[in-house]
Amino acid sequence: MVPPLALDIDGTLTTPDHRIDPRAFELLPDWDAPIVFATGKAFPYPVALAHFLGREETVIAENGGVAYVDGETTVVGDPDAARAVVEAFRERGGEVGWGDGDTVNRWRETEVACSPDADEALLREVAAAVDDVEVVDTGYAYHVKSTGVSKGRALGVVTDALGLAADEFVAVGDSENDVSTFEVAGESYAVANADDAAREAADEVVSEGFMDGTASVLDRLRERAE
Numbered sequence: 001m002v003p004p005l006a007l008d009i010d011g012t013l014t015t016p017d018h019r020i021d022p023r024a025f026e027l028l029p030d031w032d033a034p035i036v037f038a039t040g041k042a043f044p045y046p047v048a049l050a051h052f053l054g055r056e057e058t059v060i061a062e063n064g065g066v067a068y069v070d071g072e073t074t075v076v077g078d079p080d081a082a083r084a085v086v087e088a089f090r091e092r093g094g095e096v097g098w099g100d101g102d103t104v105n106r107w108r109e110t111e112v113a114c115s116p117d118a119d120e121a122l123l124r125e126v127a128a129a130v131d132d133v134e135v136v137d138t139g140y141a142y143h144v145k146s147t148g149v150s151k152g153r154a155l156g157v158v159t160d161a162l163g164l165a166a167d168e169f170v171a172v173g174d175s176e177n178d179v180s181t182f183e184v185a186g187e188s189y190a191v192a193n194a195d196d197a198a199r200e201a202a203d204e205v206v207s208e209g210f211m212d213g214t215a216s217v218l219d220r221l222r223e224r225a226e
């Protein structure tokens, strides 16, 4: 039997230019165990991915702020604190940086994401003045979020609902927001493009980057199961 998976999305199932790698549509629909998509993106993104892969919508969004399994949604974190930080950041001249419309934050319920082009030093300075709020850099955004909210904690909520233990899962990821997943999963892999925090936390750093790395892990898990 192949193991259940906890998969990050950006940097892990994508190409270097941020597209879903087409191999996700070959490798994941028939994976014969649960898959949890665990992302920093807002709730609709992993739901849509699971939907279009023909998988159960079992997802963690907003770095653990939102978890969805078996039709149940769990929301944790203090969105008002995150919004207050971003408001103060704006008052001091900072820009969230996604342009008009801002679909990155439109459906976000527990945190606020700023563009990688945003003024990181100013954002961190403003956030440091507020209790229980932190800034997490995924390489794709700076997330202003409640401390204590994490993908790893949300994975506990999801695995309980599935009647599984987190340590039965194999996790693949690429950044700081995957460290908590790596800590609770039974086995963890960082792809070659991973940041230092993810590399350090992973059981293994694979030699290929992005979906090449993830595909190599999945191949290995399948061979092992045979």
Ligand SMILES: O=C(O)COP(=O)(O)O
Pocket (backbone or CB within 6 Å): 008, 009, 010, 011, 038, 039, 040, 041, 138, 139, 140, 141, 142, 175, 177
């Ligand atoms: O939304 C981000 O910043 C990163 O998303 P990810 O957790 O799927 O890599």
Ligand SMILES: [Mg+2]
Pocket (backbone or CB within 6 Å): 008, 009, 010, 011, 012, 138, 173, 174, 175
């Ligand atoms: Mg990622």
